[in-house]
Amino acid sequence: MAQEFDVEFIEREDRKARFLVRGLTPALANGFRRAMIADVPTFSIDTVRFTENSSVMFDEMIALRLGLVPLTTPLDDFEIGDAVTVALDVEGPATAYSGDIETSDALVVPADENVPIIELKEGQRLEFEADAVLDRGKEHAKHQGGVSVGFRHLQAVEVVDDVGEFDDQEPQILRGVIETPDGEVVLTDEFDNDLTNRYPGKELDVTDVPGAYVFHVETDGSLSVDELVLRAAEELGSRADELHDAVTV
Amino acid sequence: MMIPVRCFTCGKVIGEHYEEFEERSQRGEDPAAVLDDLGVDRHCCRRMMVSHTDLVDVVAPYQ
Numbered sequence: 001m002a003q004e005f006d007v008e009f010i011e012r013e014d015r016k017a018r019f020l021v022r023g024l025t026p027a028l029a030n031g032f033r034r035a036m037i038a039d040v041p042t043f044s045i046d047t048v049r050f051t052e053n054s055s056v057m058f059d060e061m062i063a064l065r066l067g068l069v070p071l072t073t074p075l076d077d078f079e080i081g082d083a084v085t086v087a088l089d090v091e092g093p094a095t096a097y098s099g100d101i102e103t104s105d106a107l108v109v110p111a112d113e114n115v116p117i118i119e120l121k122e123g124q125r126l127e128f129e130a131d132a133v134l135d136r137g138k139e140h141a142k143h144q145g146g147v148s149v150g151f152r153h154l155q156a157v158e159v160v161d162d163v164g165e166f167d168d169q170e171p172q173i174l175r176g177v178i179e180t181p182d183g184e185v186v187l188t189d190e191f192d193n194d195l196t197n198r199y200p201g202k203e204l205d206v207t208d209v210p211g212a213y214v215f216h217v218e219t220d221g222s223l224s225v226d227e228l229v230l231r232a233a234e235e236l237g238s239r240a241d242e243l244h245d246a247v248t249v
Numbered sequence: 250m251m252i253p254v255r256c257f258t259c260g261k262v263i264g265e266h267y268e269e270f271e272e273r274s275q276r277g278e279d280p281a282a283v284l285d286d287l288g289v290d291r292h293c294c295r296r297m298m299v300s301h302t303d304l305v306d307v308v309a310p311y312q
Contacts, residue, residue: 056250056305056308056309057250061250061284065253065254068253068254068260068262069254069262088283098265111262112262112265113265114262114264114265114268115254115262115265116252116264116267116268117251117253118305119303119305121305121309129260141260146259147259147261148259148260148261150293164269209258218261220255220260220261220262222264248262248300
């Protein structure tokens, strides 16, 4: 299936994007969504060796919180299973933040610096060494790079008729992205998700555009949106190849 | 105890915004406006912030 897809960006930021893809089947769109969530690997703290923990939380609770802190993941330089050592040493009274975590590799650092790990009181101390491991989202949810990844149909809006002069017009709420009669692609946020704001006094017909899907992608900061989307496509392709090789004799 | 690192439902990192949210809403700003400003848009993430109580100070003496 060597086929070109038509991709159009509606919103594009570093960690958040919305884009329209034409020429997809529902199965392929969902495969792509799942690849973004479960198949693109990210670094996450896995094994923690505590030297001292006199905080109010148990070791396990702190280890769980550490696992959820996103770490930047340069996928070109690492392979699945690679580990990077990280360490932290904070003495109270202070709050240990994700930014206090020191790593052995300058490429792998906490993506957000201000995530509080634990608040330490006078005389309390947290010191540990840990391994951050590169793995996929299907292994553990902490390795998911994509957050709230989803897609929905592009919806075409057509003006059918004028509303009768004395008829009341009810709000027509719609979410997502619409295609106007002149082929313009508009986010419903722009008219407060109510079609009657954009087409007052008109009777409208809304239909799903076949094969056109609007993806909403957010990342936790470990990868940029571009990287996540491209890697997911690559990952999906390589798995299809794997299946192809396994089936052909 | 401490604010969870991520939203339970969607997985967005919300821990980093809690201190600013708490401080600004204590100062009298409208909490909804503060959350909008911090980029915490979905209601699953908003409830994490709104319904959280820090219990570290309560537990600390019993260590």
